[in-house]
Amino acid sequence: MKSLNLGILVISAAMLIGCASSETDLIAKGDWNAIGYRDGVKGSLPRTYSRLKELGEANIGAYEQGYSRGVAEYCNPNFAYQMGLTGHYYEGACEGREDAQKFRMEWQRGWNERN
Template sequence: MLKKSGVLFLAALMVGCAGIEDTTNLVQQGDWTAVGERDGVRGLPSRSMSDLQALAAKAGVDAVNVAEYEQGYNEGVDRYCDVNNAYEIGLSGMQYLGVCANMENGVRFELEWQRGFEDFQSADQTF
């Protein structure tokens, strides 16, 4: 199982690096809706204005479109917070950062995620 954890870590690292590059490309294209959607669908907290400005500066862009980012983020979070996905998200080992807490099914989402995450942890302990 140790090999499995190493492979999962390596895969997550590669996806994370690709995600940073893809996000920079989206910012350069001015597609703030897609940037927000990517953050939301990954269950990440919404970026602050200073984070968005830093992202724009890194990409060599002057303007941030907060309204488009928020629209995309809300769409992404709505998809992420679907209770039908919660168990699988937990089972994949992904951390839950509380982005669904204030939604109608937020408590149910967290319970299903927790059930999946516990199964992930117990599967990782078996040799």
């Protein structure tokens, strides 16, 4: 039960971060680190260079730093089961990371149990 509550807390925190500032506001401020962090903590795959350039004068280095920090939080296998259980779709953002297989297995276990 304790891990369930912790998982819900992490998912809720990620959702709140996503709501803190709109992407348009972050682009206007030039906060590419925050945009990358939001993408990573949501488990999205990183945006391509061309997709970032469509948004404006992107700071690719800041985006990548933020993304790395966010995806490191997202890819915690201790919360993967809860993500799957709540129906959060996994896009593969954790592939290539040390705990990728454990994350995927825990997420799949939760995903399978939700039905």
